[in-house]
Amino acid sequence: MEYIAFDAHKHYTLASVARPDGQIVREQPLPHERGALQQFLTRCEPGSSVETIGNWYWIVDEIEAAGCVPKLVHARKAKLMMGEINKTDELDVRGLNQLQRNGTFPTVWIAPGELRDQRDLPRTRMVLVRQRTQLKNRIPATKYALHDLEVSDLFGARGRALLKQRLELLPPCTAYATQQLLEQVENLDRQIRGFEHKIQTGSSPRPRFSCS
Numbered sequence: 001m002e003y004i005a006f007d008a009h010k011h012y013t014l015a016s017v018a019r020p021d022g023q024i025v026r027e028q029p030l031p032h033e034r035g036a037l038q039q040f041l042t043r044c045e046p047g048s049s050v051e052t053i054g055n056w057y058w059i060v061d062e063i064e065a066a067g068c069v070p071k072l073v074h075a076r077k078a079k080l081m082m083g084e085i086n087k088t089d090e091l092d093v094r095g096l097n098q099l100q101r102n103g104t105f106p107t108v109w110i111a112p113g114e115l116r117d118q119r120d121l122p123r124t125r126m127v128l129v130r131q132r133t134q135l136k137n138r139i140p141a142t143k144y145a146l147h148d149l150e151v152s153d154l155f156g157a158r159g160r161a162l163l164k165q166r167l168e169l170l171p172p173c174t175a176y177a178t179q180q181l182l183e184q185v186e187n188l189d190r191q192i193r194g195f196e197h198k199i200q201t202g203s204s205p206r207p208r209f210s211c212s
Helices: 038-040 057-065 075-082 089-101 113-118 120-138 157-169 172-201
Strands: 003-008 012-018 024-031
Touching: 003 089, 012 038, 012 089, 024 038, 024 089, 038 113, 057 113, 075 089, 113 120, 120 172, 157 172
Parallel strands: none
Antiparallel strands: 003 012, 012 024
């Protein structure tokens, strides 16, 4: 049995392999190139961990492709448990392996691959909705009277029609800027509807199983 820990960074991942007695088998940085982590793992026995990082999805894919079972560490809890004052990459990976060996390794759930992919749909939709809200807030914030239209929803069908009529009363530069904002809102409306349709019609992820 070997314990493998990955400390992922932006351009490389530091890998450390240790035996149950704590003896380090090998330790080396791996470039973030497709297949590099998988090739490294083919020389190892099953068992691995990945430190939390924003782009860890592809690392999990590489671990699974090598026939290993990934464990995603809860970074904050692990750092408290390791209690390292002088933080270095080497101490991080060795500390992760120590937690694995003594059975106190704090993990968080890793979603199946298909679900990891599908998560990008609602997350991107949320980003687009925030952008649309910012643009909608900008339009009535102009120094001219665009907020006094007697409609319950300024961006409903009737509200938008009245807004477009009011553009003719605005100075040319303000009218141009407001028109562009309206077009951006309408474009985001279409994109958001597209994401919502994709989310509603997307297939549910199939269950996946793995063995250590």
